[in-house]
Amino acid sequence: SQELEQSPQSLIVQEGKNLTINCTSSKTLYGLYWYKQKYGEGLIFLMMLQKGGEEKSHEKITAKLDEKKQQSSLHITASQPSHAGIYLCGAAFSGNTPLVFGKGTRLSVIA
Amino acid sequence: DAEITQSPRHKITETGRQVTLACHQTWNHNNMFWYRQDLGHGLRLIHYSYGVQDTNKGEVSDGYSVSRSNTEDLPLTLESAASSQTSVYFCASSAGVGNSPLHFGNGTRLTVT
Numbered sequence: 001s002q003e004l005e006q007s008p009q010s011l012i013v014q015e016g017k018n019l020t021i022n023c024t025s026s027k028t029l030y031g032l033y034w035y036k037q038k039y040g041e042g043l044i045f046l047m048m049l050q051k052g053g054e055e056k057s058h059e060k061i062t063a064k065l066d067e068k069k070q071q072s073s074l075h076i077t078a079s080q081p082s083h084a085g086i087y088l089c090g091a092a093f094s095g096n097t098p099l100v101f102g103k104g105t106r107l108s109v110i111a
Numbered sequence: 112d113a114e115i116t117q118s119p120r121h122k123i124t125e126t127g128r129q130v131t132l133a134c135h136q137t138w139n140h141n142n143m144f145w146y147r148q149d150l151g152h153g154l155r156l157i158h159y160s161y162g163v164q165d166t167n168k169g170e171v172s173d174g175y176s177v178s179r180s181n182t183e184d185l186p187l188t189l190e191s192a193a194s195s196q197t198s199v200y201f202c203a204s205s206a207g208v209g210n211s212p213l214h215f216g217n218g219t220r221l222t223v224t
Contacts, residue, residue, distance in 0.1 A: 043213075
């Protein structure tokens with residue numbers, strides 16, 4: 001959806017390096033969701049952010065929602081091959097509309 | 112454990128045929144969704160339901176229909192399959208809308224020849 005832009009589209013990093021994926025909305029976010037997808041599989045929920053300035057972490061992955069609630073970043077520290085996959089952000093713009101998704105960021109981690 | 116199951120995992124059909132993709136969830140969620148995933152387009156919403164007998168059109172609903180006769184199932188029907196409907200289809204469910212994560216099935220890869 002054009003309402004939600006992810007960058008970069010793809011990323012190749014060396015194992016052990018840090019990386020950041022961005023998700024920018026054209027509208028104020030009611031909620032922002034991060035998912036990970038491995039090839040041929042469904043989407044796995046990572047984190048949900050709703051409050052401006054909120055930051056959540058799960059293992060080596062940290063996600064943050066900016067104060068204005070129009071952009072979120074996903075940061076991976078010391079990347080590992082297990083982090084490889086497609087990362088998608090999904091946005092709720094209200095409490096009664098389905099999620100809209102970005103086009104995804106394909107992450108490859110090389111040794 | 113609760114889960115959401117899609118069937119079949121792979122389907123090849125011919126242009127013009129009617130096809131139904133199944134989605135069954137044991138989360139007891141009221142909200143169910145169908146998305147399609149295509150290169151360059153990401154995930155796009157086809158149809159969704161907020162409860163039994165409720166159905167709503169999404170961004171790309173033309174050529175698709177759904178029905179919700181119980182809480183657990185939301186089958187997606189392609190009335191007359193077209194090559195443009197070749198895609199990977201994902202079903203999802205959630206406890207709430209906007210404030211709850213979606214739980215996704217593993218997808219159905221549909222090829223229309």
